[in-house]
Amino acid sequence: MAKISFIPLSMNKYWFLFFGLCFSFWQCASSGSLGGGPKDKEPPKIVLAESSPNFQTNFSGRSFELTFDEFVVLRDPIKQIVVSPPLTYIPEVRNRGKKILFRFNEKEIVRDSTTYTVNFGEAIQDLHENNKLINYRYVFSTGDIIDSLSVKGTVNDALTSKPVENVTVMLYNNLQDSAYIKEKPFYFARTAKDGTFSIENIKRDTFRIFAVLDENVSYTYNEGVESLGYNDTLITFSDSSNVFVSNLALSKPLGNLRIFDSESKNLGLFKIKFNRPLDAAPSYKILNDSLRTYAFHQGDSLMIWYQANLLAQDSVLLLLDSDTLNLKIPDTSTVSRMLKLTNLTNNTFLSNYDTIKVKLSNPGFLKNAASVALVDSSGRRLPLQTNSTDNIVYQFTSADNLLSKQYTFRIDSAAFEDIFGNVSDSLSVKFNKIAEDKLSGLVAVISKLDSLSKYVVSLEDNGGSVRKTLVEQVSSITLTYAGLKPGAYKIVIIKDLNGNNRWDAVDFWNKRQAEITKSFTVENLRENWTVETEISFEE
Numbered sequence: 412m413a414k415i416s417f418i419p420l421s422m423n424k425y426w427f428l429f430f431g432l433c434f435s436f437w438q439c440a441s442s443g444s445l446g447g448g449p450k451d452k453e454p455p456k457i458v459l460a461e462s463s464p465n466f467q468t469n470f471s472g473r474s475f476e477l478t479f480d481e482f483v484v485l486r487d488p489i490k491q492i493v494v495s496p497p498l499t500y501i502p503e504v505r506n507r508g509k510k511i512l513f514r515f516n517e518k519e520i521v522r523d524s525t526t527y528t529v530n531f532g533e534a535i536q537d538l539h540e541n542n543k544l545i546n547y548r549y550v551f552s553t554g555d556i557i558d559s560l561s562v563k564g565t566v567n568d569a570l571t572s573k574p575v576e577n578v579t580v581m582l583y584n585n586l587q588d589s590a591y592i593k594e595k596p597f598y599f600a601r602t603a604k605d606g607t608f609s610i611e612n613i614k615r616d617t618f619r620i621f622a623v624l625d626e627n628v629s630y631t632y633n634e635g636v637e638s639l640g641y642n643d644t645l646i647t648f649s650d651s652s653n654v655f656v657s658n659l660a661l662s663k664p665l666g667n668l669r670i671f672d673s674e675s676k677n678l679g680l681f682k683i684k685f686n687r688p689l690d691a692a693p694s695y696k697i698l699n700d701s702l703r704t705y706a707f708h709q710g711d712s713l714m715i716w717y718q719a720n721l722l723a724q725d726s727v728l729l730l731l732d733s734d735t736l737n738l739k740i741p742d743t744s745t746v747s748r749m750l751k752l753t754n755l756t757n758n759t760f761l762s763n764y765d766t767i768k769v770k771l772s773n774p775g776f777l778k779n780a781a782s783v784a785l786v787d788s789s790g791r792r793l794p795l796q797t798n799s800t801d802n803i804v805y806q807f808t809s810a811d812n813l814l815s816k817q818y819t820f821r822i823d824s825a826a827f828e829d830i831f832g833n834v835s836d837s838l839s840v841k842f843n844k845i846a847e848d849k850l851s852g853l854v855a856v857i858s859k860l861d862s863l864s865k866y867v868v869s870l871e872d873n874g875g876s877v878r879k880t881l882v883e884q885v886s887s888i889t890l891t892y893a894g895l896k897p898g899a900y901k902i903v904i905i906k907d908l909n910g911n912n913r914w915d916a917v918d919f920w921n922k923r924q925a926e927i928t929k930s931f932t933v934e935n936l937r938e939n940w941t942v943e944t945e946i947s948f949e950e
Contacts, residue, residue, distance in 0.1 A: 428828045451922035454544040455479040455537045455924055458509075463549075470551040473521065474514035478550070482509055482538035487622050490628045491532035495598050496525065504534075511535065513549070524554030528612055530599065531626075550612050560613040560648045563582040564656030566619045566622045566640060567608045569925035570914065574606025575661050577641075577825060579625040582610060582618040586645070588920070593620045595630040617647045621898040622659040626800075635666035643924065662916040662925040668732065670692060671711070675738040679773075679831055681715040681729065683736070689713065705774035705830065707803045716774050718830050750775055752822060754840050755804070757874075761842035762850060764894030767795075767820055769838065774802040782826035783807060787815035818842045851895045852941030853933065855902055858887040859949040866948075867905040867912055872898055881912060897938050904948055 451866045456479060459929040463475035488504045500516035513529060528550050529919070550557060565580045581596030597618065600610045622640035623632050632639060640659035648654065665687060672684040677866060692708040695715070706714045715729075729736040755768035777783065777797060784792040795807040807820070827835040860866060865883040869876045870892055877895070882888055906916045906927040917925040933944045 441738060444593075449541045451537070452542060453575055454542045455481050455483050455535060457547075465549055465551075466557060467551040468555055468557060470527075474512060475549060475551070476513075477511045479509045479535075480512075483511065484536055484538055485511065485534050486536055487628070488534045490586040490630075491534035493530050493532065493595060493599060493630055495528045495530075495596070496522070497595050497597065511672060521553060524552075526550065526552045526554075526556075526558040526612055526614060528598070548612075558612050558614040559611060560615065560653060561611045562613065562620070562646060562654040562656060563607070563609045564654075564659060564827065566602050566608065566659045566661055567606055568861050569640070569660035569662040569917065570928050572929060574602070574604070574608065575624070576604045576625075577603055578602040578606075578608075578661060579623050579630065580608045580610065580636075580659070581621045581623065581630070582613070582646070583621070584616045584618050586617070586619055591619070591623070591632045592634055596621075599630065613648055615648050618646050620646055620656060620659070622661055624661065625763070635664065638663040639919060640925075641917070641919055643762050643922075660917070660925045660927075664918055665690075670731065670734050670736070672739065673736050676741060678741045681717070681738050683713045683715070683729075683731070685711050685713070687711060691911075693731060696730040698730065702727070703830075705802050707774070707801050716830060750827060750829045752827070752835050752836045752838045754820075754838065756840070759842055760845050760896075761813065762819060762845045762847075762894045762896075763809060763813050765808075767840075769805050769807070769822070771803055771805070771827060771829065771835070773831065773833070773837070775827040776802065777805065778826060778828050779823075782823040784821055785809055785813075786819045786821050788817050789815070792821075793818075813844050816844050818844060845896070847894075848939040850893075851893040851897050851936035853895060853900065853936060854941060854943045855890045855892070855933070855946060856887070856944070857882075857890065857902075857904070857946045857948060859947045860886050860888070861906070862886045865907040865910050867907050867914075869903045869905075870895075871903055872896075872900050895936055897936050899935050900933050902933060902944075902946060904929050904931070904946075908950075 456480045458480055461478035463477065484504055485504065485506050489501065490787050492504055494502065498516070498519055500519045502516055502519070503512070503514040505512055528548055531544070531547045531549075533543045534544055535547060536542060552558070556761040562582070564580070566575050566580065567573060568575050580593065580600050580602065580692065582598040583590045585594065589747040596614055598610045600608045602608045607903065620642045621632065624638040624885055626637055627633060638661045640661040642656055642659065646654050646656075653832050669686045670683060671686050688711045689708045692706045692713060695703060695706070695713075697717070707714050724740065725742075726737055726739045749772070753770045753772070755770050761767075780797060781794070783795055783797065785795060786792050793813075794810045796810050797805060797807055799805040818841070820838075820842060822835070822838040824837040850922040862880065862884055865881065868880045868882055868890065870878045877900070878892060880890055907913070908923070908926050909915060914928055915923070915926050917923070929948060931944075931946050934942045936942055
């Protein structure tokens with residue numbers, strides 16, 4: 412049984428006196444409210460009188476000390492703290508209480524007549540709230556002068572043209588192409604919210620400049636993972652020159668296309684999966700001249716269909732860029748596969764300007780164009796114009812004006828036959844006709860184009876591209892869009908430098924900048940109204 416002790420009544424008055432004195436002392440010593448006062452949001456501040464002087468010349472020591480107005484800690488100093496010029500050995504950086512000590516490694520040879528910059532990145536934080544003292548720089552020179560040249564500029568997203576914050580901008584005096592992957596920069600800075608950056612205390616030299624969205628804070632470029640921007644020309648500093656870089660366009664390179672996996676278990680179909688999504692079907696070759704194939708890409712996969720009855724061997728060789736695949740043919744003599752039709756049109760409203768899309772489960776051919784039609788409420792069949800580039804997705808557009816209020820898009824059974832001899836079932840989709848006075852129009856006058864370049868002009872709504880136009884060999888053009896649904900639109904213009912009809916990201920190894928893309932918001936479109944807008948691409 413637990414033992415219970417009692418305090419004699421005569422002693423109680425001393426305990427009350429003790430607690431009363433403690434409570435009075437706590438009230439006098441407390442400077443905040445009972446709730447603890449406002450939360451500290453300020454980073455630690457340098458106490459100049461108790462710290463080694465910044466921007467010293469003729470620095471002859473091997474260490475410096477910083478004192479702060481509150482207790483501080485160092486977070487991830489090996490990654491965060493960068494010294495320029497780069498050091499051979501890791502320096503000693505430690506903190507105790509309110510102080511931080513930096514000391515060169517005993518093996519480090521400190522250069523004569525050199526300006527050193529120690530950038531602490533986000534390493535310095537206060538003890539209790541983790542408020543960061545961002546990009547504090549301690550600068551000193553072992554000679555008579557401190558280098559005072561600088562470079563300033565901006566970093567924008569190449570696709571949206573919007574400024575990008577917290578991008579690491581790096582200068583390398585090692586001009587080899589691989590330097591930004593293998594070693595830390597000679598100088599660096601990070602961009603502010605408005606995408607601007609400033610690198611100071613630069614020596615006279617020639618540099619390459621890179622912008623990297625340094626997600627792992629390595630101060631190098633993680634190839635194929637991080638976004639990159641660079642300047643086409645080298646930056647050379649003379650005695651009194653400061654440099655302004657108008658814009659570093661940031662984008663994520665696609666990287667080299669590599670095969671991730673392959674599958675050939677279904678007779679008549681090869682499936683190849685890649686390490687990234689495909690913008691277009693890559694070129695390939697099967698070492699069998701008599702084998703006809705049909706390719707279709709979706710996401711990160713390439714599907715290649717082949718007519719199995721023409722194949723006598725048990726495997727084929729597929730050549731794809733630098734890869735060669737030996738694909739085995741399943742051990743079966745027949746292909747049992749249905750041909751299915753899928754309607755890809757997302758809405759149930761139709762105008763004279765809309766296209767109906769249908770996807771086939773296997774490559775196939777339209778046997779009779781008359782078996783596909785729009786049928787109005789009276790039963791009259793309207794002929795359709797048909798288009799397909801891959802024998803998988805077919806597009807149908809009305810050849811006549813739509814006059815009825817309701818239509819049925821109809822595909823008769825056996826209208827399609829695939830490469831295996833299977834025929835399709837019927838398909839029927841109902842649409843409501845949109846009255847012309849419920850639609851809108853847009854006239855866009857685009858000027859200041861380079862007549863020697865190609866452009867892709869895309870009219871987009873919230874769901875993506877509505878219509879695309881390829882433009883070349885003109886300095887200005889007027890585009891007229893009719894039959895648009897009312898709402899918000901923008902015009903996106905890509906300067907298509909390589910003529911592949913799409914936007915391409917940066918490719919430093921092939922010395923290709925991200926293609927210039929500009930987006931222009933137009934006035935909201937209203938029913939039965941045509942909006943006119945003027946766009947200057949250079950602005």
